[in-house]
Amino acid sequence: MTDYTALDALVADRLETWTDELAQYCRFRSEEDDAEALLGAADWTAERLRALGADVDIVELEGAPPLVVGEIGEGPILNLVQHYDVQPSVPLDLWTTPPYEPDVRDGRLFARGATDNKGELLPRIWAVEAYLEAIGPLPCRVRFLVEGEEESGSHHLDELLDRRPDLRKAEGALIEGGGLDMTGRPVIAGGGRGMLAVELTVRTLAHDAHSSASMVLPNAAVRMARALGTMFDDRGLPAIEGLDAGALPPTAAQLAVVDAEPPEQLDDLRREFEVERFLGGRDGIEALRAMTFEPTLNIQGLWSGYTGPGDNTIVPAEAHARLDIRLVPEQDPDVVRVALRRHLDRHGFADVELADLATAYRAYWTPADHPIMDAAALVSEAVAGKPAIRGVAFPGTVPMWQVCGRDGVPQTTLGAGRDDCRAHAPDENIRIEDLATATLITARFFDAFAALPRGS
Amino acid sequence: MTDYTALDALVADRLETWTDELAQYCRFRSEEDDAEALLGAADWTAERLRALGADVDIVELEGAPPLVVGEIGEGPILNLVQHYDVQPSVPLDLWTTPPYEPDVRDGRLFARGATDNKGELLPRIWAVEAYLEAIGPLPCRVRFLVEGEEESGSHHLDELLDRRPDLRKAEGALIEGGGLDMTGRPVIAGGGRGMLAVELTVRTLAHDAHSSASMVLPNAAVRMARALGTMFDDRGLPAIEGLDAGALPPTAAQLAVVDAEPPEQLDDLRREFEVERFLGGRDGIEALRAMTFEPTLNIQGLWSGYTGPGDNTIVPAEAHARLDIRLVPEQDPDVVRVALRRHLDRHGFADVELADLATAYRAYWTPADHPIMDAAALVSEAVAGKPAIRGVAFPGTVPMWQVCGRDGVPQTTLGAGRDDCRAHAPDENIRIEDLATATLITARFFDAFAALPRGS
Numbered sequence: 001m002t003d004y005t006a007l008d009a010l011v012a013d014r015l016e017t018w019t020d021e022l023a024q025y026c027r028f029r030s031e032e033d034d035a036e037a038l039l040g041a042a043d044w045t046a047e048r049l050r051a052l053g054a055d056v057d058i059v060e061l062e063g064a065p066p067l068v069v070g071e072i073g074e075g076p077i078l079n080l081v082q083h084y085d086v087q088p089s090v091p092l093d094l095w096t097t098p099p100y101e102p103d104v105r106d107g108r109l110f111a112r113g114a115t116d117n118k119g120e121l122l123p124r125i126w127a128v129e130a131y132l133e134a135i136g137p138l139p140c141r142v143r144f145l146v147e148g149e150e151e152s153g154s155h156h157l158d159e160l161l162d163r164r165p166d167l168r169k170a171e172g173a174l175i176e177g178g179g180l181d182m183t184g185r186p187v188i189a190g191g192g193r194g195m196l197a198v199e200l201t202v203r204t205l206a207h208d209a210h211s212s213a214s215m216v217l218p219n220a221a222v223r224m225a226r227a228l229g230t231m232f233d234d235r236g237l238p239a240i241e242g243l244d245a246g247a248l249p250p251t252a253a254q255l256a257v258v259d260a261e262p263p264e265q266l267d268d269l270r271r272e273f274e275v276e277r278f279l280g281g282r283d284g285i286e287a288l289r290a291m292t293f294e295p296t297l298n299i300q301g302l303w304s305g306y307t308g309p310g311d312n313t314i315v316p317a318e319a320h321a322r323l324d325i326r327l328v329p330e331q332d333p334d335v336v337r338v339a340l341r342r343h344l345d346r347h348g349f350a351d352v353e354l355a356d357l358a359t360a361y362r363a364y365w366t367p368a369d370h371p372i373m374d375a376a377a378l379v380s381e382a383v384a385g386k387p388a389i390r391g392v393a394f395p396g397t398v399p400m401w402q403v404c405g406r407d408g409v410p411q412t413t414l415g416a417g418r419d420d421c422r423a424h425a426p427d428e429n430i431r432i433e434d435l436a437t438a439t440l441i442t443a444r445f446f447d448a449f450a451a452l453p454r455g456s
Numbered sequence: 457m458t459d460y461t462a463l464d465a466l467v468a469d470r471l472e473t474w475t476d477e478l479a480q481y482c483r484f485r486s487e488e489d490d491a492e493a494l495l496g497a498a499d500w501t502a503e504r505l506r507a508l509g510a511d512v513d514i515v516e517l518e519g520a521p522p523l524v525v526g527e528i529g530e531g532p533i534l535n536l537v538q539h540y541d542v543q544p545s546v547p548l549d550l551w552t553t554p555p556y557e558p559d560v561r562d563g564r565l566f567a568r569g570a571t572d573n574k575g576e577l578l579p580r581i582w583a584v585e586a587y588l589e590a591i592g593p594l595p596c597r598v599r600f601l602v603e604g605e606e607e608s609g610s611h612h613l614d615e616l617l618d619r620r621p622d623l624r625k626a627e628g629a630l631i632e633g634g635g636l637d638m639t640g641r642p643v644i645a646g647g648g649r650g651m652l653a654v655e656l657t658v659r660t661l662a663h664d665a666h667s668s669a670s671m672v673l674p675n676a677a678v679r680m681a682r683a684l685g686t687m688f689d690d691r692g693l694p695a696i697e698g699l700d701a702g703a704l705p706p707t708a709a710q711l712a713v714v715d716a717e718p719p720e721q722l723d724d725l726r727r728e729f730e731v732e733r734f735l736g737g738r739d740g741i742e743a744l745r746a747m748t749f750e751p752t753l754n755i756q757g758l759w760s761g762y763t764g765p766g767d768n769t770i771v772p773a774e775a776h777a778r779l780d781i782r783l784v785p786e787q788d789p790d791v792v793r794v795a796l797r798r799h800l801d802r803h804g805f806a807d808v809e810l811a812d813l814a815t816a817y818r819a820y821w822t823p824a825d826h827p828i829m830d831a832a833a834l835v836s837e838a839v840a841g842k843p844a845i846r847g848v849a850f851p852g853t854v855p856m857w858q859v860c861g862r863d864g865v866p867q868t869t870l871g872a873g874r875d876d877c878r879a880h881a882p883d884e885n886i887r888i889e890d891l892a893t894a895t896l897i898t899a900r901f902f903d904a905f906a907a908l909p910r911g912s
Binding site (some may be wrong): 032033087090093193195197205209211212213218225226228229232236237272274278279282287294297299302305306309310311312313315319321322324326338343346357359394396423425 | 488544608662679693758760770771784
């Protein structure tokens, strides 16, 4: 058993320097629309990996932010799937301090990217640095795969990896982050969902009309509202035949894991969003199972006609809606798209056009009882001092199908993000002590991962 | 019979000067949000009426643009109900020349307000000027009532008139404008619709949520789409019980007038908006009757969640829709609002809030066979040289209930606006020759109006 005393001391000693480094990294406004900042963040990432002693390669593709690859150590290969891009920071007025001027207060660092994913990537780099200095050579080959398009759909990740297919070969992988619940218990999951994001458009007139003719002219907003209305039932739940096409029924083992999740998370969710009752009155095990095993259908945005101040009496000529559909194994986005099209046609909405947004990829889950999950749980429990919560999959979407799915590379989550870190939201933050926790867990995981039994 | 030779010559002679004057008037950006420009346009209007020789009074009310009143002549009183405010000019990029830099080309003046209503008000002032110079004293008392809030709902018009209740006393009234069809036939109608404009809002969450929880968290966009969906039937027509509460069934005389309208206007409408088929397959007499006698229900705008570029996987916490409901006699907006509320409640949408926008007033129609309608038709035919088209009411909304409705003052339309004048749209314009036509028709109408038989 490795002695981590020196490593623990080093992490404690270096935490302030590292926090400054994270603040520096978070100054890049690496949002989808800012090519210069994306390149700046990619260069910074590559430079940081070089400083670590890693072999760095930049995989490039016309029209895509580069994939930064850094490899270090010898032994079984562990892919760390990360990203240097961030979610848009709008609405800016909801931030206490500006998103790209990192601020430390109340023991936390506040900035866009503080948790997702710069504050999850850096602890993994620090874990390597600390391991090398405090313990010695790494017991495995750690490979950082850092893309720049995760928040906008990982649209080119498959094609970037196709340029270096060897990068998919690995003995295991860590998903971009992982977390602690609000009581400090580690949460370990075997994957996330896939996704299909689409935009619906309907055009009923050559241009907007004066609404005095609304008794004869078709209204695009009415048409869209009625089309969307058919896609959900009275409870507000999806009502599209074939939305679950290809979904594997949960196994007894999976159900056992989900049923054992602490139900308090549902109370937390209700409290956070001030919701008295979940859709269809779902609660307890039923709600937990739905959140893990059901594909979703969500209207993320909807607009038509005049939306400015006052009123403007027009019949809108166009209406738009964006939907995200989260997929579970083994659903194929192409098949689900066909089901959606068929639903619209059968309900008399052949005139509603369907176009893909950037995201369309499959889900990939590693079984909850896989040894890599046990390894992640054990090291997390050792550092956090509390029993881990095991989950089948977390409800968000991560591009692991592209990296691990085809070859069945086992994966797990690991880290110290929490529900109040406000990923994707204003005032995104990370507890500085949790940066140390994530670093300590990751460094220990290198040993646990290297020690996993492997077939010949 | 008055000889109009000198008047015709004067109008022809002065048309260029008057066109310049209209251009000057159209330079005021008298939109709802521009209090300074509204006051500027009000002052200009008052000054112009004084120059005409009218007695001018400014009726003021805290929080409302002033009502400019100008009275001139002796005899039966004719109220001219006009406005100096204009529709917003957005989207600016669709204008060939800027909306507040009037431009003359192809025999037309292009500017916001060129037709609605500055280009309809000024010909009425010019008609007085021409009559006084070319013929002599006016045969009636012409009273200009020029408000500054017509385009945003005439919200304070009733209250302004309550300050000078004598202003409602009149023997007749002209609605703000009137028109010629595209073949040059005058179109005469007895009124317009009333309106109730409302905003629907639904809130399902304290704030937007990550859409990974969409299988349990209520989505405001779904809720709004389903609520709106219940308000229309499969044909896209209103399906609210009580929407027609209080609507008088059309009389045989009214039906005869509407059934005699030229059906080509329906082809024009289909062509203009590139629509193959009207709602529910309506056509011919059925469509004409619907456009006159049915109250409308129109979604003018709809928005929820993320509507920017790309996608953003949130469950929207709020959704909004704006509706305009055009009323027919004797509907009461308060009663219709109750029907709408009841519809939402009965369909399980008690959580959808209903708030008034600025517009809520009744319709008022003068019978199609009233002598004032005959007078308008006769003078219009004399000037235009083509038979008039008689209508019961035009489908737009005008605040005549406030001015004439309570006392049953008869009213009609009169003027030279056309369907391609693009009122409320980019490139609003008026044919310069039509400015002369409107002036000539109005001047002759003063005589016809004065000569109408009146009870003791």
